[in-house]
Amino acid sequence: MDLNKIQVSPKKRTPWQAVDVGFKMATQWYRSLFILYALPFFLFSIGIFLVLSDHPIWAGLIIWWLKPLFERAPLFFVSRALFGEVQPVKTVFNQWLKILKFDWLGSLLWRRFSFTRSYDLPITLLEQVSGKTRAKRLRVLHQQGTSESILLTMMCFLSVFVFQYALIALLALLVPIDYFGDVFNWYSSNSIHVSYYQIASVLLTVSIIEPFYICAGFMLYINRRIELEAWDIEISFRNMLEKEKYIGAGKLPTILVFGALLVGGLTFSPTPVYAQSNDLEHQVLHNDFDQVNNKDEAKSRINDIFKGEDFTNEETISAWRLKSFEYDGDLNWLEKLINAFGRWFEKHFANSGSGDIEVSGYLNNVAFIIKALLISALLIVISILIYRYRTNIAYLIGYSKKLPLNNSTKETNTLFGLDVTQESLPENIPEEVITLFKAGNTRQAIGLLYRATLSKLMTEKGFRFDESYTEGECLAVVTQGDDNSLTGFISDMTTVWQQLAYGHVQPTEETLNTLCNRWSGVFSNAE
Template identity: 25%
Template sequence: MRLEALTVVLRPRSAWEAVELGTMLVRRHAGAIWRPWCLVTLPVLALLLALGGALGHPALAMLPMWWLKPLFDRIPLYVLSRAVFGEVPGWRETLGGAFRGGGRAMLGYLTWRRLSPARALLMPVDVLEGDPQGDAALRRSAVAGPAYGVAALALFTFLQFEFALSLGLAVSVLLFVPDAYVQSLAPVLWQNLREAPAWLQVLEAALAWVATSVIEPFYVGSGFGLYLNRRTEIEGWDIEIAFRRLRARLLQAGAAGVFVLSAVLLSGLPSPAQADGTRAPACTRPAAAADTLRTVFGRDYVADDGFAAAVDAAYASNELRPRRKVGVWKPRRASRSDDTLPPLFTWLTRLLGTAIEVLLWILVIALVVVAVATRRRWWPWLRSMAGGAPTPPDPAAERAVVADMPLPADIAAAARALRAAGQARDALALVYRAAVAAMAVATGQRLPPGTTEAQALRAARALPAGPQRAFGHVVRLWQHAAYADRPSDDATFEAMLDDAAAAFGWRR
C-alpha cells in the first residue's frame, strides 16, 4: 500500500469526524461516483419496473432495488478507494473494476449480512482487502471495534435522510397546484393513493430511486471514512507516514557524505582476481503466482521469517478476540435461601395464579360474546371507518325563492291553518316574520334586509320582559325547525302561539 500517495491527512480522528471525512470525499469526487451509478442502477430499475408491470404491480421493483443496495455500493467504494490515493477512475474503469472479485463476500452481504447495521464499515474489509474468509472474520471484528455503534447510528441517520427526501419530493408536487384547487384536489389524490394505479407506482419507484441515488453514496462514504480511521488507529498509518518522510529527509541530507565515504573505501581495495569459471548451481525459484509478496517486490523481496511469525502472533492475539477471566467465590454447599416459601404458601400462590388465569379467560370469552351480540351496532361503523362504499347523500331539497307576501290580518289563525295542512315549517316562518315585524314596530327600530336571528334577539332587548320572553320563544322554535329539522309538537306550538299573540296583540 502506497501510503505516501494518500490525498488525505491521516491522523487519529473521532468516529463522527471520520464520517464527515467520508462524506467530504464523496462531494469531492461526485462526478466519478454518480456517472457509473446512474449507468448501472437506471437499467436495473427499468428492467425491474418492466417485470413488475408484467405482474400488474410495478411498485414491486422497489423491494429488489432496496435489497441490491450492497451490490450498487461497490461503485462509490471502488471510486473512493482509488481516489484517496490520487487515482480517480473514469466511468469505464469503474464499471470494469467495481464488480471484479469479492463474489463470495457479496453473497454474504446479499443474504445473512444484508441487514447488518455496520455494512458500510465492514464492506471495505471484504471487497478491498480480499483476505481469506477466516482472516476476514477476524479483520471485521478488529475493524468494527468501537466504531460499530457509530456505524449503526450513521445508517439510521442516512435512512432518515432518504425517507425525508423521498417524502419531500412527493409532497413538492403540491407546490405547483394553485391554492384554489388544493381543496378539490385532495379527494382525487386520496383516491389515487387507495387505488394505486400503475403510473403512480412507477412514480413512487422513481422517487425512491432518486432519494437512494442521492443519499446512498454518502452512506458508503461515511463507512469508508470510518474504515480509514480504524486502519489508522490499529496500524498507525500516520506514524508510518511520518517515519517515511523522516527517512527521506535523512537520505537526502546524507547522500553526499555516503558518496565520499564509499569512494575512499573503494580506493584502498586490491585489484579484482580472475573469476572462477565454474558456474554455480542454479537455485529453484518458486512460481511467482504462488507468492503475492514476491510478485509485488520482485528482486527486492526478502523472506523474513520473523515478520511471518509476527503476523501469525497478531492474528492469534487476544486483542482480536478479547476475553477476560473473572474469579468468583462460591460456597461449597448451596445454602437454602431465606425467602423460600413454605409448601402451604407455595400451593396457595399456585392456586391463586390458576384462579386469575381462569378469570382472565372468562373475561376474554365474555368480551367475544358481547362483541358478537352487539355486532349490528359497531360493524357498520367499523366498515365505514375501513373505507367502504360511501353512502350517496340525500337529494337536496330545492324551493323557489318568492317575494315576502304581506302578513295576514289574523296571524294566529293563518299559522294554525298552515300547520293543519302539514306545513309546520311554513307556519313557524309566518309566526317568526310577524314577531320580527311587531318587535320592530314596538321598539321603533328599522331592521335591514337579511337580519339574522341573533341580531333580532339583540334588537328585542328593548322590549319589556313579557314580549321579550315571547319573542325569544318564537326565535328558538323557528331555529329548531329551520336549521335542525326538528319541528315542535302541537302543544309546544300552541303555547308559543298563545304567548306571542298575547304579547304582540294578534287577538281581536
C-alpha cells in the first residue's frame, strides 16, 4: 500500500460524500468490476437453474443467499486499483477461490442479514481479521458511517426493485397500445415464464448495481481510515519534505521584512492614460501611517474611516408602494350600481317569467359585468400593442418598405473613453494636429485627429456608433459603407492610433502629414 499512489484525492469527507466518491470510483473501473461480478454470478446462477429448473423460486432464493460471496473479487480488484495497481481481470480470476476462502461461512450465515455488509467486508477481506479482533475493529469503525452504510444497503435494495419494474414498464411502453394490456396480463399471470423473466431481470439489475454498492461501501471504509489514520495529512507532510527550500530553514531564525515592502508597493496605483488628457503624471495616493498611540484614538479613527466615502453606499430608490389604509366607507354604492344594472339588464334582455330570476339573474348580471370588463381590457391591450408596433406591422404586411431600426436618438458622446462631441474639437483640425505634433505632444496630436475622425464620421457621414463599440467595430461599420477611399483612410488611421495608444509606437512626421492631408480630402474642414 503506497499512500502516494492513491487514486482518490485524499481528504476527510462526510460519509455521504464518501459514498458519492465510491460511485465515481465504480464508474472509473466499471467494466472490470462488472465482469468480475457478473461472470461468476451468471455462470453460477445458470447452473443452479439447470439443477432446479422446476422450482425457480427456490433457485432464486439460493442464488440470493450466496450473493455476498461474489462481492469479494470486485472488492479485491478495487482495493488494488485504489493504490494505482490496476490488475487485469484474468489475474483476479486466478485468485478467485483464494479470495473466497477467508471466513466465508460467517458471511453466509450470521452475517448474511447485516445491513452494513459492504462497509464491513473490507475488514474481512483486506485486513483478514475474524472473531474478537474483528469485533473490536468494527466498534472503532462503526462510530461513524454506520447509518449511511445501512441506508446505502436499503437504497441499493430498493433500486434493484425499481430497475426490475422499469424493465417491464419499458417493454409495456414500447408495444403498440392495443397489446398494452396483454403485457400486463402476461406479467400478472402465474406462469413459470414470468418467474424466469423476473429472476433474470433481478439477476441483471443486481449485477449492474453491485459494483456501485461494493465501491461505495469500500469508500466508506477508506474514508474512515483516512480519518482515523490521517492519511491526507501524512501525504501532505511527505509532499512538504519534497520542497527543498523548507529543509533546514526551520532551524534558523529568520526575520521577515516583507511587510514594509508590501505597503510601499501598494500605495502606487497607476492612473489610466488617455490621449486627450493633458496631465500624464502619475498620481500618488497618500496614506498616512502615523503612529496611533492609544486604543481610543485608534477606535475613533477607525470609525471615522468607516463613515468615509469608501465604506458607505447610499442609494435613493423611489417606487410605488401600497399604503396601509383602512377603508371605513361602505361599498353599498357598488351593490346598488350592480343591482341597478341588473334590473336594467333584466328588463331589456333576460326573459322574465322564469321562476328563479331572483338568484340566477343577479349572478348572471355579475358575470356579465366581469365578462364585459375582461373583453374591454383585452381590446385595450390589443390596441395598445398594435399602436406600439405599428411600424413593424406595416412592414410585415408590406405596406412600408422600411424596417424601423432601433431609432434611439441618443447621441454618442464618448467612444472608448474619448470625447467625440463636436464642441470639444478645435476649428482647424489638421493645423492644430501639426502644431501639437511639432510641440512634441504626439499622443495628443494623434488622439485629436482620431477623435475628429470619429466625430466627423458621425456628424458628416451619418454613421452610427454605440458607446460600447471598440475601434475595430467602428472600422467594421465604416467598411460596410462601400466608400473605398474613406474605408482606406479610416483603416490606416485606426492602425496608427492603435499602435500609438496600445503599442506605444511613435508615428513619423511624414505619416502624420499624409494623414492630415488625407483627412482634409475626406472631410470638409469646419470653417
